[in-house]
Amino acid sequence: MEARKKWDLISIASIPLTMTLANSMLIPVLPAMQKALNITSLQASLIITAYAAVAILFIPFAGYLSDRFSRKAVILPALILVSLSGAGAGFAALWLKDQAYAYILVARLIQGLGSAGCFPVVLPLVGDLFRSDEDVSNGLGLVETANTFGKVVSPILGATLAIWTWYIPFFAIPVFSLISFVLVLFLVKTPAQDSEGSDKTKKTKLKPFLQALFALLRKEGKWLYGIFAIGGISMFIVFGSLFYLSETLENRGFKPINKGLILALPLAGLCIVSYLSGKWIGQNKQVMKWTSLAGLLISSAALYVLGFMTWNPSWLIVLILAFASAGIGAALPSLDALITEGIDKKQRGTVTSLYSSMRFIGVAAGPPVMALLMRGSIPVLFFVIATASLIAAIINAFAIRPESKPR
Numbered sequence: 001m002e003a004r005k006k007w008d009l010i011s012i013a014s015i016p017l018t019m020t021l022a023n024s025m026l027i028p029v030l031p032a033m034q035k036a037l038n039i040t041s042l043q044a045s046l047i048i049t050a051y052a053a054v055a056i057l058f059i060p061f062a063g064y065l066s067d068r069f070s071r072k073a074v075i076l077p078a079l080i081l082v083s084l085s086g087a088g089a090g091f092a093a094l095w096l097k098d099q100a101y102a103y104i105l106v107a108r109l110i111q112g113l114g115s116a117g118c119f120p121v122v123l124p125l126v127g128d129l130f131r132s133d134e135d136v137s138n139g140l141g142l143v144e145t146a147n148t149f150g151k152v153v154s155p156i157l158g159a160t161l162a163i164w165t166w167y168i169p170f171f172a173i174p175v176f177s178l179i180s181f182v183l184v185l186f187l188v189k190t191p192a193q194d195s196e197g198s199d200k201t202k203k204t205k206l207k208p209f210l211q212a213l214f215a216l217l218r219k220e221g222k223w224l225y226g227i228f229a230i231g232g233i234s235m236f237i238v239f240g241s242l243f244y245l246s247e248t249l250e251n252r253g254f255k256p257i258n259k260g261l262i263l264a265l266p267l268a269g270l271c272i273v274s275y276l277s278g279k280w281i282g283q284n285k286q287v288m289k290w291t292s293l294a295g296l297l298i299s300s301a302a303l304y305v306l307g308f309m310t311w312n313p314s315w316l317i318v319l320i321l322a323f324a325s326a327g328i329g330a331a332l333p334s335l336d337a338l339i340t341e342g343i344d345k346k347q348r349g350t351v352t353s354l355y356s357s358m359r360f361i362g363v364a365a366g367p368p369v370m371a372l373l374m375r376g377s378i379p380v381l382f383f384v385i386a387t388a389s390l391i392a393a394i395i396n397a398f399a400i401r402p403e404s405k406p407r
Contacts, residue, residue: 005129005130007187008129008187008188008189009126009129009139009142009143010183010187011180011183011184011187011188012122012125012126012129012143012184012188013142013143013145013146014146014179014180014183014184015075015079015118015119015122015180015184016118016119016122016143016144016146016147016150017146017147017149017150017176017180018079018082018118018150018176018177018179018180019082019115019118019119019147019150020147020148020150020151020154021150021153021154021157021172021173021176022051022082022086022111022115022173022176022177023048023051023052023115023154023363024150024151024154024155024158024242025154025155025157025158025161025169025172025173026047026048026158026169027048027154027155027158027239027242027243027246027263028155028158028159028162028246028256028259028260028263029158029159029162029166029169029256030044030045030047030048030243030246030247031044031246031247031250032162032166032256033047033166036093036097036098036166036167037098037100037101037104038098039101041247041371041374042368042371042372043101044371045243045367045368045370045371046105046367046368047104047105047108048239048243048363048364048366048367049363049364049365049367049368050105050108050109050112051108051109051111051112051115051363052112052360052361052363052364053109053112053360053364054109054110054112054113054116055112055113055115055116055357055360056357056360056361056364057116058112058113058116058117059116059353059354059356059357059360060350060353060354060357061116062074062078062116062117062121062353063121063124063350063351063352063353063354063356064350064353065117066117066121066124066125066353067124067347067348067350071121071124071125071128072184072185072188074117074121075117075118075121075122075125075184076181076184076185077117078114078115078116078117078118078121079114079118079177079178079180079181079184080114080177080181081110081111081113081114081117082111082114082115082118082173082174082177083114083173083174083177083178083181084110084174085107085108085110085111085114086107086111086170086171086172086173086174086177087170087171087173087174088103088107088110089103089104089107089108089111089167089170089173090167090168090170090171090173092104092107093166093167093170094167104170107170111173119147119356121353122143123140123143123336123339123340123348123352123355123356124340124348124352125188126139126140126143126340127140127340127341127348127352128348132283134282134283136283136337136340136341137278137281137282137283137333137337137341138278138279140278140333140336140337140340141274141275141277141278141279141281141333141337142275142278143336144274144278144332144333144336145271145274145275145278147274148267148270148271148274148275148329148332149271151238151267151270151271152264152267152268152270152271153264155242155246155259155260155261155263155264155267156257156260156261156263156264157169157172157260158260159256159257159259159260159261159263160256160257160260162256163256163257212347213347213350213351216343216347216351220342222399223338223342223399223400223401224339224351224355225399226395226396226398226399226400227335227338227339227355227399227400228354228355228358229358229392229395230292230296230331230335230392230395230396231332231335231355231356231358231359231362232358232359232361232362233362233388233389233391233392234296234328234331234332234335234359234362234392235359235360235361235362235363235366236361236362236363236365236366236369236385236388237299237303237324237328237362237366237385237388237389238270238325238328238362238366239362239363239366239367240365240366240367240369240370240385241266241303241321241324241325241366241370241385242263242266242267242366243366243367243370243371244370244374244381245262245263245266245317245318245321246259246263247370247371247374248314248317249262249263249314252314254314262314262318265318265322266318266321266322266324266325267325268322269322269323269325269326269329270325270326270328270329271329272326272329273295273326273327273329273330274329274330274332274333277291277295277329277330277331277332277333277334278333278337281333281334281337283337283341285338285341285402286402287334288334288335288337288338288402289334289338289396289400289401289402291330291331291334292330292331292332292334292335292396292400293331293393293396293397294327294330295326295327295328295329295330295331295334296327296328296331296389296390296392296393296396297327297390297393298323298324298326298327298330299323299324299325299326299327299328299331299389300327300386300387300389300390300393301386302320302321302323302324302327302386303320303324303382303385303386303389304382304383304386305320306320306321306324306382306386307379307380307381307382307383307386308379312378324389327389328389331392331396335355338400338402339351339352339355340352369384
């Protein structure tokens with residue numbers, strides 16, 4: 001990797017870390033929110049879903065703006081918006097007490113708008129930053145690791161902050177967002193190739209840009225749609241299983257800090273394997289395909305085991321969910337690399353934003369679907385997410401064919 005760009009990459013990696021903390025940090029606090037706000041588990045799950053739902057709608061637009069202008073011009077205002085809305089949610093809870101639910105949802109919707117301009121623009125920015133495919137793969141592996149590391153740290157941090165009171169995690173979000181803002185502002189240099197192509201990009205109007213995008217989707221649609229679907233399913237599994245585990249640990253009487261530590265264990269498996277996978281795949285697209293396929297099959301098998309189990313001590317549930325999460329961790333860097341390295345830089349921001357939008361659909365769907373399934377049979381819950389992982393593996397097997405896609 002080019003040594004002079006390491007600080008750029010570290011600064012860029014702070015963005016997905018911040019966005020993950022802004023969402024996942026609240027998961028262990030949801031049961032406390034239910035009690036404080038006198039709401040149901042489904043209503044509590046919407047605090048997570050609201051953040052992702054708005055992002056789904058605005059991510060493609062943010063991607064287009066980043067292609068037409070610059071990545072930093074989109075990321076920096078978005079980080080400010082995330083910071084302000086986080087503070088807004090915290091002050092609503094502080095001042096309005098048990099009447100704050102609607103205001104918190106509005107703040108989370110605005111925060112989702114900010115997140116739309118953050119993590120989705122990171123993937124193409126890494127692609128712009130490096131010239132060699134191997135450096136791009138390593139960079140994307142670091143970004144995905146930062147994302148998953150945020151998931152590991154967030155339940156511990158959220159539970160620790162909530163010991164004071166349940167809404168303190170909202171006030172932590174502006175702190176992390178502003179740190180990331182400063183790092184990106186001063187340490188991320190606009191890539192030379194982006195500057196050279198800026199005049200041409202700025203002259204591209206929306207209509208011809210969309211025509212070129214639709215032409216690309218018609219030509220490369222099969223493997224692109226496959227990666228979009230797999231990304232969405234992967235996030236559905238991760239956030240759905242986290243919500244289930246948080247509720248289960250709460251019902252079994254675990255203290256907040258212990259619950260945060262336990263929630264971090266499956267995510268640690270995801271983080272470690274994601275980092276190793278990013279190193280392993282290099283620039284070999286065949287390895288990317290088979291690594292992601294193997295990871296999805298492992299995830300599916302682990303979740304089916306949970307569905308068939310009649311003996312379910314907490315430690316065994318956590319252990320098996322760690323295997324399932326590790327499988328997802330093996331798949332994500334490969335998906336990121338395939339979609340980033342396979343798209344021309346002029347359209348990379350928009351296409352990777354569509355991919356990120358699908359991932360946010362999974363984030364948004366996971367908690368409320370789990371809240372509904374938990375009202376019925378727990379084995380059925382696991383059969384549903386295990387089958388989702390198996391479907392993702394089948395899509396991977398038949399839709400992603402690197403050898404047939406021209407560079």
